Amino acid sequence: IGGIIGAVGKNNLGVAGMLQDAEVCCLIARVFGDDADTTTSTSSVVAAVEWLEEQDAKVINMSLGGSNRSQLLANALAEASVNGVLVIASSGNDGSTTLNYPASFPDVMSVAAVDSAYQHPEFSQSNSEVDIAAPGVGVLSTVPLGSGSVGNVDLGDIAVSGAYLRYSVQPG
Numbered sequence: 001i002g003g004i005i006g007a008v009g010k011n012n013l014g015v016a017g018m019l020q021d022a023e024v025c026c027l028i029a030r031v032f033g034d035d036a037d038t039t040t041s042t043s044s045v046v047a048a049v050e051w052l053e054e055q056d057a058k059v060i061n062m063s064l065g066g067s068n069r070s071q072l073l074a075n076a077l078a079e080a081s082v083n084g085v086l087v088i089a090s091s092g093n094d095g096s097t098t099l100n101y102p103a104s105f106p107d108v109m110s111v112a113a114v115d116s117a118y119q120h121p122e123f124s125q126s127n128s129e130v131d132i133a134a135p136g137v138g139v140l141s142t143v144p145l146g147s148g149s150v151g152n153v154d155l156g157d158i159a160v161s162g163a164y165l166r167y168s169v170q171p172g
Contacts, residue, residue: 031064042070045102049076053083062089065100074105081107092125104129113137 031044045064052060060080077087091112092100103110104127113124113136120126121137 040064042068042073046073046076049073049080049087053080053085057085059086059088062087062102065090065092065103067098067100069099069101069104073102074107077102077105078107090125091127091130093123094125095123096125097127098125099127099129100125 031040031048032038045062049060080087086109087102087107088109088111089103090100091103091110092098094100100110102108103125109131110129112126112130112133113121114133115121115137116135118133120133124133124136
């Protein structure tokens with residue numbers, strides 16, 4: 001999500017972020033390990049929410065969820081909402097109508113996916129708690145090292161292979 005929001009645009013170098021002319025601080029609270037198939041604990045997610053609140057986050061976006069309804073997590077997200085934080089979560093990727101949490105908590109904006117024709121893709125959850133649908137098929141973004149296609153960047157006299165870009169930041 002950070003790549004979709006913050007990728008520098010207007011430079012002919014791939015993906016352009018949503019906020020081209022705004023100064024935005026993106027905080028990342030990682031609750032999963034390096035393995036994409038790992039699970040995490042509710043207490044880790046709650047700790048991340050609390051940390052983000054302490055950092056004065058205005059929006060918390062969670063691309064995680066499951067069928068387990070935790071009152072501990074519900075309470076943390078309700079508190080964040082009361083404190084003015086907009087909490088957003090994926091409605092789920094099981095392609096069913098079952099409720100997915102944290103998206104189905106009352107204090108969370110639940111987001112389902114649509115494709116470029118505004119059609120509901122078969123993987124996206126569709127239930128009574130979905131608040132909004134947004135592009136979710138074929139969306140280009142930045143990805144963790146090693147999990148996407150590698151491109152090459154030509155910066156005038158300097159050619160850089162994406163294979164060598166481990167981390168990069170926009171100079172301030």
